[in-house]
Amino acid sequence: MLQFPAWKILLILGTLVWGVVMALPSVVDMSGAPGFIPKKGVNLGLDLQGGVYLMMEIDEAEVAANRLEVFAIDVRGALGRSGDKKRIGHLSKVRDGALFVEMTKAGANGDYPVDEAIERIRKVNPTLQGAIGGAKMFEIAEAGRNIVRISVPAAANEAIMKDALGKTMTIVRRRVDPDGVSEVSITPQGVSRIILEAPGEADPQRLKDLLSRDGKMTFNLVESSPIEIEQAQRGVVKPGYSLLSGPGVGDLLVRDIPEIFGSDIATASQGNDESNRPKIDFRLNSSGARKFYDTTLKNSGKRFAIVLDDVIMSAPNINEPIPGGSVQITGDFSITEAQDLAAIIEAGEMPAKVQFLDQRTVSATLGEDSIRAGMRASIIGLILVAVFMILAYGLMGCFTVASLAFNIVLLLGALSGLGATLTLPGIAGIILTIGMAVDANVLVFERIREEQRSGRSPVTAVQAGYERALSTILDANITTFIAAIVLYLLGSGPVKGFAVTLAIGIITSVFTAFVVTRWFTSIYLKAFRPKKLAI
Amino acid sequence: MLLKFWPAKTDVKFMSFRTIGMICSVLLIAASAFFLSTRGLNFGVDFAGGTVMELEESETVTVQGVRSAMPISADVNSAVGTDTRSIIVVKFGEADGDLLGEAFQALTPEQQVERASGATNEMVTRVLKEKFGLQDSAFLRNDSVGPKVSGELFRKGITALGVALVLMLVYIWFRFEWQFSVGAVAALSHDVFITLGVFSFLQMEFNLTTIAALLTIIGYSMNDTVVVFDRVREEKRRYKKMADREVINLALNSTLSRTLLTSGTTLLALLAIFFLGGPVLRGMSFALIWGVLIGTYSSIFIASAIVLLLGMDLNKKPADDAPGFQSAS
Numbered sequence: 050m051l052q053f054p055a056w057k058i059l060l061i062l063g064t065l066v067w068g069v070v071m072a073l074p075s076v077v078d079m080s081g082a083p084g085f086i087p088k089k090g091v092n093l094g095l096d097l098q099g100g101v102y103l104m105m106e107i108d109e110a111e112v113a114a115n116r117l118e119v120f121a122i123d124v125r126g127a128l129g130r131s132g133d134k135k136r137i138g139h140l141s142k143v144r145d146g147a148l149f150v151e152m153t154k155a156g157a158n159g160d161y162p163v164d165e166a167i168e169r170i171r172k173v174n175p176t177l178q179g180a181i182g183g184a185k186m187f188e189i190a191e192a193g194r195n196i197v198r199i200s201v202p203a204a205a206n207e208a209i210m211k212d213a214l215g216k217t218m219t220i221v222r223r224r225v226d227p228d229g230v231s232e233v234s235i236t237p238q239g240v241s242r243i244i245l246e247a248p249g250e251a252d253p254q255r256l257k258d259l260l261s262r263d264g265k266m267t268f269n270l271v272e273s274s275p276i277e278i279e280q281a282q283r284g285v286v287k288p289g290y291s292l293l294s295g296p297g298v299g300d301l302l303v304r305d306i307p308e309i310f311g312s313d314i315a316t317a318s319q320g321n322d323e324s325n326r327p328k329i330d331f332r333l334n335s336s337g338a339r340k341f342y343d344t345t346l347k348n349s350g351k352r353f354a355i356v357l358d359d360v361i362m363s364a365p366n367i368n369e370p371i372p373g374g375s376v377q378i379t380g381d382f383s384i385t386e387a388q389d390l391a392a393i394i395e396a397g398e399m400p401a402k403v404q405f406l407d408q409r410t411v412s413a414t415l416g417e418d419s420i421r422a423g424m425r426a427s428i429i430g431l432i433l434v435a436v437f438m439i440l441a442y443g444l445m446g447c448f449t450v451a452s453l454a455f456n457i458v459l460l461l462g463a464l465s466g467l468g469a470t471l472t473l474p475g476i477a478g479i480i481l482t483i484g485m486a487v488d489a490n491v492l493v494f495e496r497i498r499e500e501q502r503s504g505r506s507p508v509t510a511v512q513a514g515y516e517r518a519l520s521t522i523l524d525a526n527i528t529t530f531i532a533a534i535v536l537y538l539l540g541s542g543p544v545k546g547f548a549v550t551l552a553i554g555i556i557t558s559v560f561t562a563f564v565v566t567r568w569f570t571s572i573y574l575k576a577f578r579p580k581k582l583a584i
Numbered sequence: 585m586l587l588k589f590w591p592a593k594t595d596v597k598f599m600s601f602r603t604i605g606m607i608c609s610v611l612l613i614a615a616s617a618f619f620l621s622t623r624g625l626n627f628g629v630d631f632a633g634g635t636v637m638e639l640e641e642s643e644t645v646t647v648q649g650v651r652s653a654m655p656i657s658a659d660v661n662s663a664v665g666t667d668t669r670s671i672i673v674v675k676f677g678e679a680d681g682d683l684l685g686e687a688f689q690a691l692t693p694e695q696q697v698e699r700a701s702g703a704t705n706e707m708v709t710r711v712l713k714e715k716f717g718l719q720d721s722a723f724l725r726n727d728s729v730g731p732k733v734s735g736e737l738f739r740k741g742i743t744a745l746g747v748a749l750v751l752m753l754v755y756i757w758f759r760f761e762w763q764f765s766v767g768a769v770a771a772l773s774h775d776v777f778i779t780l781g782v783f784s785f786l787q788m789e790f791n792l793t794t795i796a797a798l799l800t801i802i803g804y805s806m807n808d809t810v811v812v813f814d815r816v817r818e819e820k821r822r823y824k825k826m827a828d829r830e831v832i833n834l835a836l837n838s839t840l841s842r843t844l845l846t847s848g849t850t851l852l853a854l855l856a857i858f859f860l861g862g863p864v865l866r867g868m869s870f871a872l873i874w875g876v877l878i879g880t881y882s883s884i885f886i887a888s889a890i891v892l893l894l895g896m897d898l899n900k901k902p903a904d905d906a907p908g909f910q911s912a913s
Binding site for chain 1: 638640668669695698699702705706709720721722723724725726727728729730732733737740741743744747748751752755756759792793795796799800802803804806807808810811814815838839841842845846848849850851852853854855856857859860861862864865868869872
């Protein structure tokens with residue numbers, strides 16, 4: 050128990066050096082240090098640095114419905130005329146989580162061509178990616194003498210949700226952090242949730258506004274006939290058109306089928322016009338630019354509307370064909386609004402709207418207060434415990450205090466090394482560790498005292514003390530460790546931070562108490578060969 | 585050092601007081617049950633849903649002012665602040681749909697249920713910003729939790745407590761005997777239940793951090809109990825003829841100075857958090873301080889007393905050491 054071969058001592062010293070190197074950046078600015086030394090300190094949780102936490106959910110039903118809307122276009126194609134196949138007249142509608150295709154024309158014998166329709170729709174039914182045995186994405190079945198019902202089976206729903214969650218995460222990132230420079234963290238949770246953590250952000254409303262928009266951008270032609278607009282305003286809208294409006298353009302009758310889609314846009318950014326007012330510039334990709342040129346060529350003299358989420362952003366006249374695919378929107382924007390709109394346009398359309406389930410904001414000032422209070426409590430706690438231990442155990446108490454300092458360095462080093470996040474409850478976890486780290490030492494010292502009392506020499510007493518205390522120390526710490534693991538697995542946010550520090554603290558405190566203090570004691574025993582341990 | 589003044593051998597007849605201990609515990613449990621059923625727990629937004637805001641108090645922003653400016657009914661109180669600022673806590677539930685604007689009313693009924701607390705938060709934040717000319721930074725904290733998440737957090741919290749208790753039961757069973765595991769888990773449940781009772785009696789806010797504190801109490805109390813049990817097993821093997829009651833007394837006495845020292849250092853550290861750690865940690869450190877006290881008490885008067893009640897049969901298999909850890913050299 051008291052033999053420390055050279056390799057063990059090297060290992061202990063190595064661990065200590067590692068702890069110091071890893072812990073240093075959390076305490077002092079290391080930016081001037083050579084390259085191989087880590088410069089990043091421990092991550093601070095949102096409760097310590099301030100920021101916004103948002104938990105959002107995408108609606109499963111809406112995702113499925115949107116996917117069915119997209120499939121409805123394929124169905125229209127499949128039932129249309131092609132080659133020797135005749136067109137099957139139909140109406141389609143998404144309702145109650147399924148797409149209903151209703152045949153409108155009966156054949157000569159009065160029957161509807163349901164079977165043929167099903168067969169033709171089956172041909173365009175996409176294969177489910179990653180599914181075994183070529184399973185299809187949609188379930189297609191007859192649901193009445195002239196109705197086909199298309200629904201999403203559970204397996205496909207899962208795949209669609211996974212896809213939607215991934216897409217939404219990408220869009221969330223592009224909207225919130227268009228330049229990819231901020232420290233925003235976006236993590237999935239379960240099948241339908243996303244957690245966004247934005248350190249340093251003070252306004253949850255801005256983030257919510259950015260994220261709650263669909264981001265559906267289209268270019269549509271405008272029907273300019275004043276009679277049609279007047280009729281539409283009275284409630285009789287020309288079929289295939291919708292009455293939309295927007296700031297500065299008033300009511301316009303807009304064609305439902307767009308000429309250019311959001312997916313045709315390559316980039317969007319905020320710029321300034323001649324009079325230095327913010328505007329939004331965007332560039333179409335090559336196929337979008339070609340479509341745009343064709344449209345402007347064919348519809349010279351008409352107006353087109355740039356529509357974002359059913360609001361007309363701008364409705365310029367087409368004076369001449371426009372090549373190059375570069376478009377701009379001017380309007381009454383602030384710089385931030387123009388930047389946010391550009392981010393929304395460039396990021397593209399959300400698969401479904403997100404709902405905010407949980408939002409938390411902590412201001413940076415409160416975070417600073419918490420750090421200061423936590424640091425002060427830690428230092429005072431440490432001093433109290435140190436004084437108490439030295440008073441109780443004298444020299445052995447000093448060994449404990451030294452290994453306690455070692456413990457804190459290791460704990461801090463391990464936290465930054467593992468990339469763990471320190472939260473305010475996490476600081477409480479460190480302080481609790483300080484209190485409890487002493488326990489293992491106390492268990493050993495009490496044993497040594499007993500052994501000494503029964504007449505053993507210091508060396509054998511220390512030896513026996515460590516041997517007999519080991520199983521108790523392990524038992525006692527494993528139970529606390531179990532509690533920490535449960536906390537980690539089932540806790541969230543700051544509580545998880547607490548569990549991490551508690552768990553790491555248990556490991557480092559058992560190591561320091563059982564190895565480091567023992568090493569100090571063995572050095573002392575060898576150097577001074579005391580007749581009796583003052584303990 | 586100081587410990588020299590601590591008698592080398594104490595001889596407190598702990599088990600003679602076990603009836604008194606049991607009576608105290610039963611009374612405490614009954615009182616806890618009474619408060620929990622009449623007053624219930626004061627759930628924070630984590631578990632109850634709704635919104636809690638913390639505003640920095642100033643000459644213009646006062647408790648009275650905020651109270652009268654609130655567009656819906658709310659609890660507005662001043663709270664224990666930090667060194668440099670006083671804090672006003674504003675707590676409220678959900679406003680009626682017609683106060684929340686057209687966008688909200690356009691949602692489906694299910695979506696409205698989920699969005700209500702967030703939308704109410706937006707509305708109230710806007711009103712307060714306008715009325716007092718506040719910046720974002722004036723809101724020190726601004727949390728809203730919808731019913732779906734708060735329900736889940738509560739279920740998860742309770743599950744965590746249950747899972748931790750079962751794991752402890754299994755671990756102790758594996759390391760000792762079933763009597764010990766019954767005693768340990770009874771002591772843990774006792775600690776958790778009475779702590780809940782205290783939270784109900786004082787109407788302190790019960791939130792996620794409180795669950796973390798309860799789990800830590802479980803860990804700490806277990807730690808204490810295991811140390812005593814280890815000693816009981818050891819003494820029982822050494823003194824095979826000795827009555828269980830004496831064995832337990834002996835074990836408790838020989839671990840007494842360790843129990844007091846460890847509780848003492850942990851309490852010192854926790855008191856530092858309680859008084860100096862700022863308002864956010866006060867509830868948690870209170871629970872932990874209480875937990876250390878009750879955990880120490882329960883390992884003597886509940887865990888050990890139950891083992892005495894159920895009897896041990898360690899003697900029947902003297903050669904068969906408990907599985908597990910051998911001392912390393």
